[in-house]
Amino acid sequence: MEIIMTIINGLSIGGTYAMIALGYTMVYGIAKMLNFAHGDIIMVGGYTIVLFFPISPIVGIIASVIFCVTVGIVVERCAYKPLRGASPLAVLITAIGVSKLLQSTAQSLPFIGSKPKGITYNFGNLQIGSVSISVLTLITILCSIAVMVGLTLFVKYTKTGRAMIAVSEDRGAAQLMGINVNFIIMITFIIGSALAAVAGVFLVFKIQDVGTTFGAMPGIKAFAAAVIGGIGSIPGAMAGGLVLGFIEAICGMVPALSPYTDAIEFAILILVLLVKPTGFLGKKRREKV
Amino acid sequence: MALLEVKNLDVHYGVIQAIKDISFEVNEGEIVTLIGANGAGKTTTMQSIMGLIHPSHGEIYYDGQKINGIPSHKIVKLGMTQVPEGRRIFSELTVYENLLMGAYTRKDKDGIEKDFADIYALFPRLEERKNQIAGTLSGGEQQMLAMGRAIMSRPKLLMLDEPSMGLSPLLVDQVFEIIKHFHEIGTTILLVEQNANKSLAISDRAYVLENGKIVLTGTGKELLTSEEIKKAYLGG
Ligand SMILES: Nc1ncnc2c1ncn2[C@@H]1O[C@H](COP(=O)(O)OP(=O)(O)OP(=O)(O)O)[C@@H](O)[C@H]1O
Ligand SMILES: [Mg+2]
Numbered sequence: 001m002e003i004i005m006t007i008i009n010g011l012s013i014g015g016t017y018a019m020i021a022l023g024y025t026m027v028y029g030i031a032k033m034l035n036f037a038h039g040d041i042i043m044v045g046g047y048t049i050v051l052f053f054p055i056s057p058i059v060g061i062i063a064s065v066i067f068c069v070t071v072g073i074v075v076e077r078c079a080y081k082p083l084r085g086a087s088p089l090a091v092l093i094t095a096i097g098v099s100k101l102l103q104s105t106a107q108s109l110p111f112i113g114s115k116p117k118g119i120t121y122n123f124g125n126l127q128i129g130s131v132s133i134s135v136l137t138l139i140t141i142l143c144s145i146a147v148m149v150g151l152t153l154f155v156k157y158t159k160t161g162r163a164m165i166a167v168s169e170d171r172g173a174a175q176l177m178g179i180n181v182n183f184i185i186m187i188t189f190i191i192g193s194a195l196a197a198v199a200g201v202f203l204v205f206k207i208q209d210v211g212t213t214f215g216a217m218p219g220i221k222a223f224a225a226a227v228i229g230g231i232g233s234i235p236g237a238m239a240g241g242l243v244l245g246f247i248e249a250i251c252g253m254v255p256a257l258s259p260y261t262d263a264i265e266f267a268i269l270i271l272v273l274l275v276k277p278t279g280f281l282g283k284k285r286r287e288k289v
Numbered sequence: 290m291a292l293l294e295v296k297n298l299d300v301h302y303g304v305i306q307a308i309k310d311i312s313f314e315v316n317e318g319e320i321v322t323l324i325g326a327n328g329a330g331k332t333t334t335m336q337s338i339m340g341l342i343h344p345s346h347g348e349i350y351y352d353g354q355k356i357n358g359i360p361s362h363k364i365v366k367l368g369m370t371q372v373p374e375g376r377r378i379f380s381e382l383t384v385y386e387n388l389l390m391g392a393y394t395r396k397d398k399d400g401i402e403k404d405f406a407d408i409y410a411l412f413p414r415l416e417e418r419k420n421q422i423a424g425t426l427s428g429g430e431q432q433m434l435a436m437g438r439a440i441m442s443r444p445k446l447l448m449l450d451e452p453s454m455g456l457s458p459l460l461v462d463q464v465f466e467i468i469k470h471f472h473e474i475g476t477t478i479l480l481v482e483q484n485a486n487k488s489l490a491i492s493d494r495a496y497v498l499e500n501g502k503i504v505l506t507g508t509g510k511e512l513l514t515s516e517e518i519k520k521a522y523l524g525g
Contacts, residue, residue: 159393166379166390172341173377178365178394178442 004131006249012137014245015144019199020222021229021237022151023192029168029232030188033088036095037075039219040102041068041193045200046210047106050117057121064197071102072193076186084182106212116211119204140202147195148238155234160187168232224269230282239280243268290353292317292446292477293338293369298347300333300501307333308344309501315446320468320478322488322509324522325498331481332374334498335450338479339371340364351446366394368445372452374481376435380424384415387423387434391441401441408437411470429460436467440476447471448479453487465491485522489513497522 020042027035045064052060079098083091106112123135155161166174167184175181196215203218204210221244229240244265251261272279291314300308308330315321325331336342338349340361349357356364379387388408392401409416412433418426423434432452439447449468453461465487472478472491482488489495492509497518505517512518 159389162382162386162390163393165381169379169381170377172336173373173379174390175341175361176339176365176371176373177390177438178362178370179390180360180362 006253010246010249012140013248014242016199016202017222017225017244018238018241019195021226021241023196024223024226025231025237026188027192031185033091037098039215040099041196042200042215044068044071045197046204049201049204053119064201065194068193068197069190072189076189103212116209118209136205228272230279233281236281294350296348299345300337301345307501311503313496315479317477319493320472322480322492322495323498324485329498330501335448370439370442370444371448372435372439374450376431378423378431378434383420384423385419387438388441391438446477450481453484
């Protein structure tokens with residue numbers, strides 16, 4: 001009983017982290033930058049669903065994805081693209097700036113303001129034998145599995161997906177194949193932002209409370225997940241997300257551990273970095289022109 | 290009109306000038322070699338032509354069109370590509386996927402399929418290992434893959450940067466045979482080599498690069514018998 005619930009919770013929390021972690025890891029692998037503002041895209045997605053949910057849940061989800069993707073594209077084109085080839089520190093500072101910009105813009109919008117907003121919606125429960133699972137949890141699990149399988153297939157079997165691997169491995173050699181690196185980076189931001197939107201939607205339903213910094217904590221956790229799995233690695237982000245998800249689920253089941261959940265997660269991050277600095281599935285890479 | 294024309298090229302890395310006012314050309318159907326010692330500026334020249342490095346001065350023309358300033362991926366579409374120094378195959382992709390990346394700009398499915406057959410006939414090793422992850426190939430196999438991958442874009446002009454580097458004498462011979470084969474099927478070749486003997490022997494013309502300057506030029510035969518070249522590059 002407890003075990004089944006733990007597994008289900010682990011999958012649901014881990015799946016959400018994995019979706020966010022994929023955005024971090026793909027952008028890192030392909031654009032070679034740490035997108036510090038990725039967590040704020042979750043916030044953008046969260047507010048969008050809050051705003052559009054009264055019209056219809058489906059409209060809200062679609063609006064979230066479209067709006068996050070748009071913000072992702074604009075941020076990439078206006079803030080990051082002009083810095084292609086600049087020092088990593090300049091890019092990181094810009095990304096932090098973008099993060100603050102998104103938060104303060106949200107705060108200054110009249111329909112958002114500084115008070116948290118939320119949706120209360122009961123998805124109901126599904127009774128399977130003696131186990132009762134919330135439908136939201138089930139949808140989260142199914143959706144994140146679909147995302148992970150879909151993305152894996154996309155990367156392996158489509159021309160654009162393979163080009164993403166090529167660019168992440170050797171940008172110069174990829175250009176010699178005729179690959180437009182800027183286009184591939186754009187696609188990466190689109191995918192990352194869309195996944196952040198979906199994760200944002202699930203988090204809003206779960207937390208039922210959105211403030212302008214609401215993306216920060218899941219963002220940092222997912223970033224930790226990406227690092228644990230090996231930043232730059234797509235299966236790594238999935239594995240890292242699930243590891244953190246299961247830790248959270250286990251801690252949630254054990255009253256003595258639950259106040260220390262965050263501490264335990266970050267301790268594991270430090271432990272992994274000490275034992276294997278490249279993460280589970282990360283590789284050392286030579287940087288080339 | 291030359292297929293490739295480099296005019297008064299200067300390239301800087303920060304304050305260091307790696308290329309100093311070099312000019313040369315490659316005519317359609319030729320094999321042209323740039324020879325030069327380590328650090329002479331051969332790779333810098335090749336990467337500047339492909340738009341991977343931006344020259345500080347000078348012009349590069351391909352088929353009469355000025356190409357410096359054009360992004361690299363568009364230069365590839367114009368019909369030229371490069372086998373880069375150190376092979377730089379995609380080590381996480383399979384052999385087959387690497388070759389497919391070579392055909393990235395192409396849409397002619399039938400043509401691509403035919404070229405796969407040709408490449409597998411030319412490199413039976415690659416066919417045997419087509420589903421193997423390319424990073425696990427031997428150095429020689431990786432060089433074959435890099436050459437096969439480049440020819441998959443069906444370039445009019447193929448540039449090769451030290452393709453014989455680090456290979457056993459037998460494999461070096463094989464590499465030069467393949468270059469000759471690419472030339473016979475109608476590809477114009479610009480070759481960068483330190484192996485002056487072998488490269489001059491197959492070249493129509495050659496340029497000698499020293500400290501970022503072209504110091505000597507002539508036909509392959511002329512340079513093979515030139516005293517200066519013998520002393521500096523042919524070990525005698
Ligand atoms: N990224 C770089 N930054 C600074 N200097 C560089 C860079 N790349 C090359 N150089 C310098 O430019 C000069 C030419 O280098 P290049 O790589 O073009 O030589 P090369 O002829 O290809 O040599 P090799 O035979 O060793 O490959 C060298 O002095 C090198 O130190
Ligand atoms: Mg070189």
